Amino acid sequence: MSFLEVKHLDVFYGDVQVIFDLSMHVDEGEVVSIIGGNGAGKSTLLKALSGLVPPRSGEILFQGRALHRAPPEEIVEEGIVHVPEGRRLFSLMSVKDNLIVGAYNRRADAVKDRTLGEVYELFPRLKEREAQMALTLSGGEQQMVAIGRGLMAKPRLLMLDEPSLGLAPILVKSIFDTLKKIAQAGTTVLLVEQDVKHSLSLSHRGYVLEHGRIVLEGPAADLLNDPHVKTAYLGL
Amino acid sequence: MLFLIEDAINGILMGSIYGLTALGLTVIFGVLKVINFAHGSLLMVSMYAAYWTVALTGWHPYLALVIVAPAMFVFGYYLQDIVIKPIFKAEQDVREPITVIIVTTGVWYILDNLTLLLFGPQYRTLQDNPLRGRMLEIGQMLISVPKLWGFAAAVLTASGLYLFFQKTRLGRAVRATSLDRQAASLMGINQYKVYNIAFGIGTATAGIAAVTLVPFYNVFPTVGVLFDIKGFIIVVLGGLGSIGGALLGGIIIGLIESVGPQFMTATWTEAIVYGLFLLVLFVKPSGLFGVRYDW
Numbered sequence: 001m002s003f004l005e006v007k008h009l010d011v012f013y014g015d016v017q018v019i020f021d022l023s024m025h026v027d028e029g030e031v032v033s034i035i036g037g038n039g040a041g042k043s044t045l046l047k048a049l050s051g052l053v054p055p056r057s058g059e060i061l062f063q064g065r066a067l068h069r070a071p072p073e074e075i076v077e078e079g080i081v082h083v084p085e086g087r088r089l090f091s092l093m094s095v096k097d098n099l100i101v102g103a104y105n106r107r108a109d110a111v112k113d114r115t116l117g118e119v120y121e122l123f124p125r126l127k128e129r130e131a132q133m134a135l136t137l138s139g140g141e142q143q144m145v146a147i148g149r150g151l152m153a154k155p156r157l158l159m160l161d162e163p164s165l166g167l168a169p170i171l172v173k174s175i176f177d178t179l180k181k182i183a184q185a186g187t188t189v190l191l192v193e194q195d196v197k198h199s200l201s202l203s204h205r206g207y208v209l210e211h212g213r214i215v216l217e218g219p220a221a222d223l224l225n226d227p228h229v230k231t232a233y234l235g236l
Numbered sequence: 237m238l239f240l241i242e243d244a245i246n247g248i249l250m251g252s253i254y255g256l257t258a259l260g261l262t263v264i265f266g267v268l269k270v271i272n273f274a275h276g277s278l279l280m281v282s283m284y285a286a287y288w289t290v291a292l293t294g295w296h297p298y299l300a301l302v303i304v305a306p307a308m309f310v311f312g313y314y315l316q317d318i319v320i321k322p323i324f325k326a327e328q329d330v331r332e333p334i335t336v337i338i339v340t341t342g343v344w345y346i347l348d349n350l351t352l353l354l355f356g357p358q359y360r361t362l363q364d365n366p367l368r369g370r371m372l373e374i375g376q377m378l379i380s381v382p383k384l385w386g387f388a389a390a391v392l393t394a395s396g397l398y399l400f401f402q403k404t405r406l407g408r409a410v411r412a413t414s415l416d417r418q419a420a421s422l423m424g425i426n427q428y429k430v431y432n433i434a435f436g437i438g439t440a441t442a443g444i445a446a447v448t449l450v451p452f453y454n455v456f457p458t459v460g461v462l463f464d465i466k467g468f469i470i471v472v473l474g475g476l477g478s479i480g481g482a483l484l485g486g487i488i489i490g491l492i493e494s495v496g497p498q499f500m501t502a503t504w505t506e507a508i509v510y511g512l513f514l515l516v517l518f519v520k521p522s523g524l525f526g527v528r529y530d531w
C-alpha cells in the first residue's frame with residue numbers, strides 16, 4: 001500500500017470530462033513530478049486530490065484512508081496540503097496572518113508558533129515583511145508566502161501547482177532549492193510544473209499527463225532522457 | 237450656539253446607534269458578498285425579543301442583552317445554515333450570488349408579516365422604563381442617557397468585532413474566507429461554517445442594537461424598514477465590509493439629521509443624506525473608509 005494511491009480517477013467540470021481513468025501513486029518520502037502542457041489537467045488533478053473538485057468516480061487513498069468523498073477541510077486535516085496555482089494569497093491580510101491562517105487545521109494549530117519560526121528560517125525575507133499586506137509583495141515574495149502557508153499546515157504530502165510560474169530565472173532556481181530543502185527535511189512532495197528540467201531533476205519519479213490521461217511514467221532520470229519528453233517538453 | 241453643540245452631540249450619539257444597527261449588514265456583506273435584505277427584519281425581531289424579555293421578566297431593559305444577543309446569534313446561524321446555504325451551494329462559482337439576495341428579501345417579507353400576524357400592528361413601548369426620557373444635564377445642555385449608552389454599546393461592539401477579526405483564530409479564518417473562499421478551504425477552513433458564523437455575528441449585533449433602542453424607541457412590525465434604508469446608506473458611505481466605516485457612516489447621518497434642521501426644513505436634510513449617498517457612489521464607490529482593492 002502506497003502513501004498516496006489514486007485509482008481509476010474520473011474528474012468532470014459539469015459535463016466535460018477532464019481527467020480520464022487516472023491511476024498513480026506516491027510513496028512516503030518521495031518527490032514526484034507531474035508534467036504536461038497547458039490544459040492537460042494537472043491543476044484539476046490536484047484539485048481532485050485536495051477535494052476542491054470532487055471526482056465523479058475512482059478512489060483516492062491516503063495512508064489507507066479513502067478521501068475521494070471528503071471535503072477539503074478534512075483532507076487538510078489528514079495532511080494533504082495543496083499550494084494552488086497563482087498563489088491565491090489573502091490579499092488584504094498581512095504576511096504573518098496569511099501564514100497563521102495556513103496553520104488553521106487542528107493538527108497544525110497546536111504547533112503553529114514553532115512552525116512559524118521554521119518558515120521564517122527558510123524564508124528570512126518573510127520575517128522582514130511580516131506586517132506587510134500580501135497584496136504589496138513582489139511575485140517571488142508572494143510565492144514564498146504561498147509555500148510558507150502550505151508548510152504552516154504541517155503537510156504530510158505537499159502538493160505544489162507551478163510554484164515557479166512567472167518568476168525570473170534566478171528566483172526559479174531559489175524556489176527549487178527551497179523545495180529540495182523541504183523534501184530533504186522529510187516532506188513528501190507532489191510537484192506540478194511546466195519547468196520540466198528543474199522539476200524532474202529534483203524528483204524521484206514522474207508522470208506525463210496529456211489530455212487528462214497519463215501517457216508516460218517512470219523514474220525521473222529515465223523521463224529526462226525519453227525522446228518524447230525531450231521533444232515535447234524540453235525543446236530538444 | 238449651545239443648541240448647535242447639543243444637537244451635534246445628540247446627533248453623534250444617535251448616529252452611532254444607526255451605525256450599530258448597520259454593523260451586522262456590513263459584516264455579512266464583507267464575508268458573504270451578499271446584501272442581506274432581511275437585516276432590518278432581524279433588527280425588528282430582536283426588538284420584539286428585547287421588548288418581551290423586559291415586559292415579561294420586569295428586568296432592567298439592558299439586562300435583556302444576555303438573552304437577546306445569544307438568541308439572535310443562534311437565529312442568524314441557523315437562518316443561514318438552513319435557508320441560505322443551499323442556494324449558496326447551488327451558486328458556488330458566483331462571486332455575488334443574486335438569488336441569495338432574493339431569498340433574503342423573502343425572509344424579510346415572511347418575518348415582517350409573521351410579526352404582524354402574531355403581535356398586531358400597534359406600537360409598543362416599555363412600561364415603567366427607568367431610561368425613557370432620562371437626560372444628562374451638562375451646564376445648560378441636555379444629553380439623552382439611553383443614547384449615551386447606545387453610543388457606548390456601538391463603540392464597544394465595533395471594537396470587539398475588530399479585535400475578533402484581527403486577533404482570533406476564528407476571526408482570521410472569517411477574513412480569509414471573505415477574501416478567497418476557495419483558498420480558505422485549502423487551509424482547512426469550512427467555508428459554510430464560516431458563513432453561518434458570520435451570519436450569526438451579524439444578527440447578534442442587530443440584537444445588541446435592538447436592546448439599546450427599545451428603551452427609547454417604539455416597537456412595531458415595520459420598524460426594521462426605517463433602519464434598513466439607513467443601514468444601506470451607512471454601509472455604502474462607510475465602505476461595504478468596513479466596521480469602522482459603518483460607525484462613522486452612521487455618525488455622519490446622525491449629524492446631518494440633527495444639525496441640519498437648524499438651517500433648513502427636515503425634508504431637506506433627507507435630500508442631503510441621499511445626495512451624499514449618490515455622491516459617494518459616483519466619486520468613491522468603495523465608500524469613505526472602504527478598501528479600494530476589494531469590497
Ligand SMILES: Nc1ncnc2c1ncn2[C@@H]1O[C@H](COP(=O)(O)OP(=O)(O)OP(=O)(O)O)[C@@H](O)[C@H]1O
Nearest residue numbers: 013016018036037038039040041042043044045085
Ligand atoms: N472551472 C472549470 N470549469 C470548466 N472547465 C475547466 C475549469 N477549470 C479547468 N477547466 C478545463 O479543464 C482542462 C484542464 O485544466 P487544468 O487547469 O487542469 O489544466 P492544467 O494542466 O493545469 O493547465 P495549465 O498548465 O495551463 O495550468 C482545460 O481544458 C480547462 O479548460
Ligand SMILES: [Mg+2]
Nearest residue numbers: 042043044085
Ligand atoms: Mg494548471
